[in-house]
Amino acid sequence: MNKTYCPSLTEYKRRVARVVNIGEVALGGNNPIRVQSMTTVDTMDTMGSVEQTLRMVAAGCEYVRITAPSMKEAQNLLEIKKELRKRGCNVPVIADIHFTPNAAELAARIVEKVRVNPGNYADKKKFEEIEYTDSTYAAEVERIRERFRPLVKICKQYGTAMRIGTNHGSLSDRILSRYGDTPLGMVESALEFLRLCEEENYYDVVLSMKASNTQVMVQAYRMLVQKLDEEGLQPYPLHLGVTEAGEAEDGRIKSAVGIGTLLEDGLGDTVRVSLTEAPEAEAPVARMLIDRYTNRAELAQPIAPLVGEMPINPFQYIRRVTREVANLGGQNVPRVITDLSRLPNLEYADLRAAGQLYSPFLDKFQMSDLGADYIYTGQRPAPFMLPNGLKELVDYTAWRDAGHREEHFPVFTPAEYAVTAVRHPELNFVFQNLASLTGPVLDKLRADSTVVVILYSDNEHAMPEIRRAFFELMSAGVTCPVVINRQYPDLTPEETQLYAATDGGGLLLDGLGDGIVLSTELLPERSKEEWLTTLDGLNQLSFGILQAARTRMSKTEYISCPSCGRTLFDLQETTAMIRKRTDHLKGVKIGIMGCIVNGPGEMADADYGYVGVGKGKIALYRGQEVIKKAVPEEAAVDELIELMREDGRWIEKEVMEEPVGV
Template sequence: MIRFPAREIYVGNKPLGGRNPIRLQSMTNTDTRDVEATVAQTIRIFEAGADYVRISVPNSESASVLPSIRKKVSNARFDYPLIADIHFKPELALIAARYFEAVRINPGNYTGMPSKNQIEWSESQYQSELDEMRNNLKPLLKTCKEYGRAIRIGTNFGSLSKRVISRLGNTPEAMVVSTLEFLQAFESLGFTDTAISLKASNPIITIKAYLLMVERMQQMGMAYPLHVGVTEAGEGEDGRIKSALGISTLLQMGIGDTIRVSLSEAPEEEIPVARKIAEPFQNLFTNTPREGEVYRIPIINFNPPNPPPIPYNLKAVVLSDQEDASCDFVLLKNTKEFGNAEKDENCFTQAKHKATGEIFPVFSVQALSNPSTIFDAQWNFLWIDFDNDLPKLETLKNVPGLILIFETKCNNLTNAIEQLREHLFRLELNPVLVVYQRLIHRSEEDVLLTAVEKTSLLLLQRKIHGLIFRAPVIATPSLAGKMVFGLLQATGIRITRNEYISCPTCSRTSFDLVAISKKVKEITQHISGLKIAVMGCVVNGPGEMADADFGILGAGPGKVHLYKGLTPIKRNLTELQALDALAKLIESQESAHIPKNE
């Protein structure tokens, strides 16, 4: 794996890109006008290990206290880079650039609002808005040059300009075009101390956007550092899975110079998670590349042809060796046949489908050479050890409904799977591949993040079709299965629960988003298959919740709007009123469902 060769830019005393480490960052969620609270939280984030801290500047009152925040943070011996987050009001960026080391702007809401009900732009109107945007940027770029500041062009899927959407829709392509418009304007004005990001709450859209952006940059001779993250990932296990899926997958492809894990939790809690995600890649990213190495954009096929049939028309299969686990099939041992079954942990003879109770055989490779072996007419599970059994797979040609449970001691699971797939292709075999992993870690979070990192790219490309893992630190088998189902849900392969989208909050959030997000989960646990969003404000909220079934959007101090799809159903509700109205709305619409064949 080779790192994308981004140019180095200086963000205060922590340079970004080049061969620098993957930088970690988070964002405060205090009211910026509350200087003491903002400074205290900024210090906690730095103490947790952040390289950068971003602070929202939503109004002139917030801008006026930036000098005090910078001074107090520095006086506390944290002379680290601060980044101002600007939306809607370009004039605030001019103030922020005098005191903070970098400024983040959003292309989607930096160029003003279109005319009411405007949905189409002529060529002249389109170009006129680009010219207006370029003129609006001149004062900011001049100020940033004067003070030696960097700028991040932060493109969000949920806040693309209507002008770009009118031609390209809400797509990764639109995100890339929006970013390039700003980069080209910057370059035409002689400014290149720039980083970029292209975030969405959907990890797949995020991955596609970054891949396309890197491709376009290479075509255009650009190499700007990339800030990587999945926005509005949520909290708890789901938030960690989404973030790790998007970020780890891109890091595996050499993409990512700084990362942020956007959790609906205390900002300082994001940094340990970000560190764990970045850690496996830090040495590779900071080492000097070997002579002659050239970065090439990985070819990723999200919809490969000829996928193998999977039992019961499932999109992916979850196995466990524990009877009380959350899974599709549980593997059973026959202690009468194998007296040492308790010692040999892989001595399984049967796979029971939990929903129907149907039993299918599990074989070892050694059983294939036994002439008395009887195969099932539908499905046959075969446990293989990659390090020893690969040469013996020729005998599989006549086995119907083949499901390979794959285990390897190889550190690089992706390489091992590629070797196995090549071998199977030569044998003209197309079995279901289930990866078995032993994950020995100190915490459940470590297990979760490692499982995502090892399998995400393989799952997204449908190169594997199921998972089973053993992790002693996980308290219950049902929790292990829950993690696997959560990963499959995040990849979009298999939907078995609700999807929750919630932002990490910032000073623009004026209600208790973390608490209401947890309560939304509580009142909807009895149903599945819905997408429900809880968003703090109008910056990214309406766009990111556009494809949600239901949404709660911050509307002012202690007030929220309730949405069904794109339509606001009730406005200016209290949090309790919104929760009650949401529960009644879901019940009345009868929208909850468990997708078929899942």
């Protein structure tokens, strides 16, 4: 099996794509990775679209996409573009097309680039399974090609670029019937259109493989690159994005898990971070993700290249096989360890940083849904009994000096682990990095049924080095559980959030990792309260990464679109309202879509859907089945909750009791 999908698994090398000129801003080749976003104003509102575009450009957008759902919007792109040029703004404009080939053909004469979705450009989606013979399938493909060919010719004539943008949730019934709901189906959907472009000698094409599920998204992009190489097609530029990522922290984490994983391997030529927020909020996040790689090759330390075949399948999620040690590894969900080792004078109330909420009035703890499984206290063990279920890791020397306490689990340095015979009878942890995994160490790890490795890297190219260490363990037949450890000193909270999601999420997406621990340096000038807030943030971030990688569901997941001119209600306000009512429903996935284009298909794996279908009208879905078709907007959230109640998935919020009158 050909597993090659990137220039190097160990050295930072950016894939060299074909250069595509989009207006005056070239894409691919040695050009910088570009940033783009999409307007949310009604396309018929010329001045509103222009003003929003100017704000987006000021925020860092290098391309601006505008929806054109019909001929009238496509025609109005000319007025928007005229006004932008009149104001001295030459940003390339991209027309976003769904369902309407005639609008695409008109827009291609006006703007610098058109985006088409092969799932709905000339196909229909009725969620029907269709039986095809090879000949009937070929006939359907030819029908699609004939409908698509005029657009290709127009784009070639006018020098207009095109993005063939596959979305996981809007694969056609034809593709689903042939390939199933798979990354391969996404890739083949795009390649059908791309092959026609090449037949017409039209090469100004950009490709994307977007999904809300980060596992599917990453696998599809990787497979696309592999298929392009395998078929001898041009190395077309890649537009990266996690569709319907959501809002706030969750949206940023999910975007970084998907986009960052691909950037780590040198894939990607343009990025759009899809947040349910104002579009000008997206560009700074995309820029922060991209800028991490500006000097990556120069700053990275060499990593030993992989010998032999990669021991994982990069196109399919398969979790690394590990033995179970306590509640780590095996079939257990990945565990979260909160690092409190640098926090002095640990008190009851400080455990809130690990998701354990202490009430002095009741003298008891209540664990939140984001309660850590372990805390690491280093040389400062907790001077009190921990709440039930929370376990403590301490440095080996502190464990030894305290008399081998059973409720403490020792953490060894590589040197200590090599020479120390006395260990906890059930569970021991040892720090390791790629350099320390020598032959004797691998032999010892393979034979030790009580050990869990905490795997770290100080390399600037950290995620690939940790992945390389996993490969070393797998090749040596070592099956002990592994906790991913990343440390982020001297970073802003925003950088830490995106970098940790990239590093941890990228490994988890490949089935690597049985836990995560994020660490930071505690600067002396900051107060203890400030550091507790920081540590609480890292604990929440750990759970967010596990959820975004689809490896541990600990909270409600919102698959919400970022809004555009098609949206039929205020997405930001509605998402906030639904979140307020439902954010305690652990593991439930709710899709919030502004229109039918981003409706049942785009929220492909949501449990419930809230979709705009008309002015003030909402359709409610159970999975991909519409249950209520035209619910008044003011009653829709209550009706959504009632639907969950009928399914036995609704629970009331629990509120922790607090002292009264004290």
